[in-house]
Amino acid sequence: MKKKIAVLHAQVPFVHGGAELHVYALKKHLIEKGFDAEIIQLPYKWYPANSLYNSMLAWRMLDLSESNGQKIDLVIGTKFPSYGAIHENKVAWVIHQFRQVYDLYNTNIGYAGVPDGSHIRDHVKKFDKQALQEAKSVYANSKNVANRLERYTGIASTPLYHPPMLAGQYKSGEYGDYILSVGRLDPLKRNDLLLRAIAKTNGKIRAKIAGKGPELENLKKLAVTLKIESQIDFLGFVPDEELPDLYANAFGVYFAPVDEDYGYITLEAFFSQKPVLTCIDSGGPLEFVKDAENGYICEPDDEQLADAMVKLYENRNMCKKFGANGLDVVKGITWDHVIQELTKTL
Structure with a gap:
């Protein structure tokens, strides 16, 4: 039985x-x-x-x-x-x-x-x-x-550690013209910081923001205030089958919450071979992101984040190298190991 x-x-x-x-x-x-x-x-x-x-x-x-x-x-x-x-x-x-x-x-x-x-x-x-x-x-x-x-x-x-929900479906595609943010739109996720950084890139960079949450309307208003609404796509809820393509064609992924517990987004980015932009106080992502190796770790400062984004945007070969390094960090994380550990007492 x-x-x-x-x-x-x-x-x-x-x-x-x-x-x-x-x-x-x-x-x-x-x-x-x-x-x-x-x-x-x-x-x-x-x-x-x-x-x-x-x-x-x-x-x-x-x-x-x-x-x-x-x-x-x-x-x-x-x-x-x-x-x-x-x-x-x-x-x-x-x-x-x-x-x-x-x-x-x-x-x-x-x-x-x-x-x-x-x-x-x-x-x-x-x-x-x-x-x-x-x-x-x-x-x-x-x-x-x-x-x-x-x-x-x-x-x-x-x-x-456990893999993200769609492990096995992530892929690397083109390093396109947008940075991606995925997750619940909550103040602790700091998408407002992303928008302020985008505003300092002189119109070079677009962002796609996937997710719903209580901060959505505030973020939309902020984009208008910063005069970057044409550079920001608020995608709302994105079905699972569409997420791998979003990751695959970004040039990088923004994930800079405040003291995150774990954060699937870091792993989803690295399984998609994309560099990650995060902050020194972001918690969980710092267990995987290595500064100037597979992404950038910044102060929670819009100018520093903008500089890091522009570096990636203007050097797709760097994006590709950082993405490959990210994949090396996470490829050994499997559910087999998780289940083996959790069921040891049976």
Whole structure:
């Protein structure tokens, strides 16, 4: 009989991003390896404070020992607070913690300014420590997440990288006239910085921005203000089957979020043999991008980014060389290794 594995996921209803791709892909590859895998998810809401408490409690209260009279052999917790589930054979693969009480605590989205914020922070920390210490193995989806986990909770974890969703479909095409940005349009992704940099390239460079999110209208207004609207294509949601071509024909990829946990975009770019532009404070991408070898690592400064973009735009041979170097960095990242690690306790 196939071993039954439950992949645990905290789902923000109607929001689908990297975390969702992560768990869907994990289920798919577990099944391909001969396991009976299922995603178990609960709706997640972090505001007001009592909703956050309820979300943590809900995961602690689940009975995941069996289903329909058959034993669940392994549970894999991923996003906070899903790894709080109780099971005799629990493994955690931490996508990210509730960063608003950790590294983002004193930011405009953190809990420092929330009533009773310090108490909420202490409660989440206690939850994380207890839940993760129960796990037989703790993995993180990047070194950045692993370092953050140890810094704030004292819990050691093993970085475990996984390929992007469309691994095997990416390809290298022409090094065209545009730089590509892909992902949810959120302030932390800093597409406004990209637009400000484009405005300093004297009309040389176009950008294609693929994705939806709360910043879309602000970005469109900024493009008008900067008088670069003719250079920017806001593509909205792009179907999976169209993404490889977008990557294939860009001369480079912009991915400079604030302290990203992992970031599929870096890997998608390198599998497409495209150089990556990122920033010194971007977190996850810095585990792969090497300055002046497979991309450029800049200060979060529009002039410096503009200079780096122009260097790439004006030297397609450099783009090709950087792209090949990027592929060398990521080509060994496979789902086979991921599944082997996560199922060691079976």
